[in-house]
């Protein structure tokens with residue numbers, strides 16, 4: 614009788630994913646709804662860049678660790694309400710989901726008020742024009758990008774997208790990369806568990822991987 618292959622550990626999955634994406638791409642560990650033991654396992658495997666979807670969940674998980682873990686980088690990859698802007702700038706190094714002028718203004722104000730280090734920003738683009746999804750439309754991207762440059766020079770570093778689940782991701786990734794080039798932005802956050810290798814080939818600088826790294830999320 615052959616014994617079943619033991620499941621991959623987080624350290625093994627991380628090594629495999631890193632080899633698939635190559636050295637120039639950053640693995641963002643999408644840690645929403647993952648148990649604490651797995652976060653510890655990822656940290657022990659030297660993972661330092663984490664993406665979180667919700668400000669409150671991220672605060673509970675990272676506020677203390679932020680002081681203790683060397684080299685930690687926290688990225689907000691979920692939608693942000695303007696009334697959470699102060700908490701967000703206090704915790705996150707990077708906010709990937711800027712998608713409207715009102716949020717830009719709230720972030721500028723939050724940094725002024727709290728004296729927090731200004732986060733780097735990515736503009737989320739709704740490449741599939743999905744009504745329920747966050748992100749600025751492709752048509753409105755130039756205005757938002759210009760506005761951000763004026764109000765906060767240097768803050769916007771890249772673009773981010775989440776393609777429609779039911780469509781092939783390739784064309785969305787190619788479009789996002791093209792838009793980033795057009796706007797002179799060098800960083801591109803795209804690709805999740807099912808398509809991070811494709812995203813890396815199409816120019817991602819950051820892939821956001823949850824289940825392929827950690828295993829299935831808690832309900």
Ligand SMILES: *Cc1c(COP(=O)(O)O)cnc(C)c1O
Pocket residue numbers: 643645666690691775804805806807821822823824825
């Ligand atoms: C959850 C999430 C991910 C990771 O999803 P997986 O399919 O588990 O890799 C990436 N990006 C965003 C914005 C997410 O919400």
